Amino acid sequence: MTDAPLGRSADHRILTVGYTLSTGPGVAATVSYVADGDRHVIVDPGMVASRDRILGPLAELGLGPEDITDVVLSHHHPDNTMNVGLFGRARVHDHKAIxxxxxxxxxxxxxxxxxxxxxxxxxxxHSVEDITLLAGTGSGVVAFVGDLWWRPDGPAEDPVAPDxxxxxxxxxxxLAAADVIVPGHGPSFPADDSAPR
Structure with missing residues (x-):
């Protein structure tokens, strides 16, 4: 049995591509927008150089913070959650609650x-509370993984992973469920043999 969602009607856009400079001091989250029907979802609204890095691309889609129905937090590290308050009308999802x-x-x-x-x-x-959002799109399944992978190159050995x-x-x-991976701090990459394990 696969974890992939049965539906294939979602669409997505990366609003800002994040980065890390090792484990600091500079870090920005990859923040994504996912739409399906009347659901408008932001994934990991974390640290960015300016809130315009999130709100500007969202405005280009004709959306404001009040239009966002849901926020998914892959885990509770500040670099992935810092700007959740921008979306005060949204339902916020984490590993244990809404x-x-x-x-x-x-x-x-x-x-x-x-x-x-x-x-x-x-x-x-990456942490014990990590979750992934799997989005079934017309071109395959996109996995928004937070820091399960920081970037396309891993790191292969996550220096903060407890296990x-x-x-x-x-x-x-x-990798068994997805076609594309959106990591916590970098551009998307194929869910294939090139992905660090």
Missing amino acids: YEADQWTDRDAEGYELTPSLRLIRTPG REELRASRLRV
Whole structure:
């Protein structure tokens, strides 16, 4: 059985391509927009040089912060969450709950579907709380993985991973379901044999 969503109606755009300078001091998140039906999703609205790096490309799509219905946080490191407050009307999804206004609804992210084309799965490795958003698009499945991979080159050995074997297992799970990977701090890359394991 594959983790890939059954639907293939989602569309996506990377709003800003992130980067890392080793483990600091300079870091910016790759922030993505995913649409499916009436759902407008931002993935990992983290650290960027300027909020315009997120809001400008979103405005080019004819959208403002108030139009975003959902935010997915791959994990709770500040470099991936810093700008979540820009989207105050959105439902926020993490590994264990949905947060909206003053409501907190417990639910496990594993297998949770925002739509038939948008599925969350647990992918611990960079941290114990990591999740991946799998988006079924017309051209295949795009995996928004947070820092399961920082960049297309890995790093192969994540220096902050608490469990190297768990990281590898989660990477293999994503590679089995996805065609394209959007990492936490770099451009997208194919989910093929070139991806670090």
